[in-house]
Amino acid sequence: MTADLRHLRAFLAIADAGSVTSAAAVLRISQPALSRTLRQLEQHLGARLVDRSTHHLELTAEGRRFREKAATAVAVVDEALDPARLRPWPLRLGHAWSALGRHTTPLLRRWKERHPDTPLELLRVDDRTAGLLSGKVDIAAVRAPMIPADAEGLLGEWLRNEPRVAAVPADSELAEKSRSLTLEDLAAHPIALNTVSGLTTLDLWPEEIRPEENATIGVANTDDWLGAIAAGNAVGVSTSATAEMHPHPGVVYKPLAGAAEVPLMLMWRETPRGSGRPGHPAVPRLVELALDVLAGDARGTA
Template identity: 80%
Template sequence: MRLGLRLCSVRMTAELRHLRAFLAIADAGSVTSAAAVLRMSQPALSRTLRQLEAHLGVRLVDRTTHHLELTTDGRRFLDKAATAVAAVDEALDPARLRPWPLRLGHAWSAFGRHTTPLLRRWKETYPQTPLELLRVDERSAGLLSGKVDVALMRAPLIPREAEGLLGEWLCNEPRVAAVPADSELAAHTGPLNLASLAHHPIALNTVSGLTTLELWPEEIRPDPDAAVLVANTDDWLGAIAAGSAVGVSTSATAEMHPHPDVVYRPLAGTGDVPLMLIWRESPAGSGRPGHPAVPQLVRVALEVLAEDERGTG
């Protein structure tokens, strides 16, 4: 009698170590370097990566090129893996066990002149939940990388990045021009316009900023080769104060970053910039925020805005 052998395939369950391995490879740009960082052998790390790819059913890393690169699926998975690992590290951090802080990220200028009233109102109303205001020099203000729970954002996200995110519109901020205090532009008492800035080098925050040269119509677009590229608000202000460039931002920057060598002027002919509170929904996809205090933060922010409107109305 012949005995038939039944082969049973057991589906692997991905573990935290698989995510850490993938993140290390993506960060290091090679399996060899990542293996050294993780203090494991290269074959063991390659095997761990293959296990994760088998579990997901997609290839995350392109091994056919001379330099290791993430595939399209790998780039999509990168943010999810980083968020998951950050969430686990947060949950297992004894220092954050009690209370659970609410981390509010911003890339620049926070909540403008409403920042201090928001922080004070939160401390008075919810003293058991610390509100940590963090500047993160990323376009998403640390939300996509898992560094914060909720973010004040002005830069729009592309549709792929917006998956699994929820948000609340807070207000619209008018654009302003930032010019050196000793320049001819600063002597103007009225609003400036894009044409008046077009012949000057433009300071562009390429890491977390909102302004690009696309803001100008093509016929008056500033020379891209003359642009002064910076990575954060501090360097942006420094370039303008030194007379090396002019810049465009919103009224919140004028409120949060006064500078003796920089003059802010209203900028006519440009649309306002919407300010949003953005957060991740819970991993289960229930439509609820990942941090339980997010709804309270939204309510407090709207209350602060409403009080300001009544006070100036």
């Protein structure tokens, strides 16, 4: 038996739905037929992808690794068969939040001037690799600590280090301080944490002043993060790019002393030789232009 695209779609539906029953409903096939398709794929790969021994369906370690490959393969096929892709092939630049900060607009404008035949699409994808591992984008602006430790096949180019900033309610005592804030200043307040695509975790605080887990407010994206802070419900930590891209009348950004800077990188998927999986040919040109834009800013000319 040779596995084909049908098997990949079936596996991804199961992984996304979290159960064979729900996935079968989405695919509009019977549960036994879907279970059979999954078994065929596992037999072809010689590995168990789904752990059926627990009450809730979970992917095995092999399943989690294969999910990334399957998603990429399906995305490439769908793109190849999309009639719209016969027209100019857009280069998709992903970001989870704040893109390249103040360098975002110069990059987009300069790309349009230099490469008018290749549209550059800026896409916000709320996950830690900004859509890179799922195949939703060709290249992504990510902050290095956000990349999952088990992510494989990624290449990257360092752009700059971003200083961290504190985000506090505009009417708070912290906003009125003339000095930089510290992690200790923030520790006495509820902390807003973007648990889907954010950079900050409680591990940023030294153990002796680390806030309690129950003293956090979990949010799913930057908009909700800003809303929680502006409402006076929490404080937050991000990088200077957020201050540049997301000014908010209810939020004041303050320099944060004593916290390490964050590397900003462009990352893309490695294309294995002979894999038949194409990468976008314009990726190297975007990396070169991004470095040029940042170098110009450093010279005061961007």
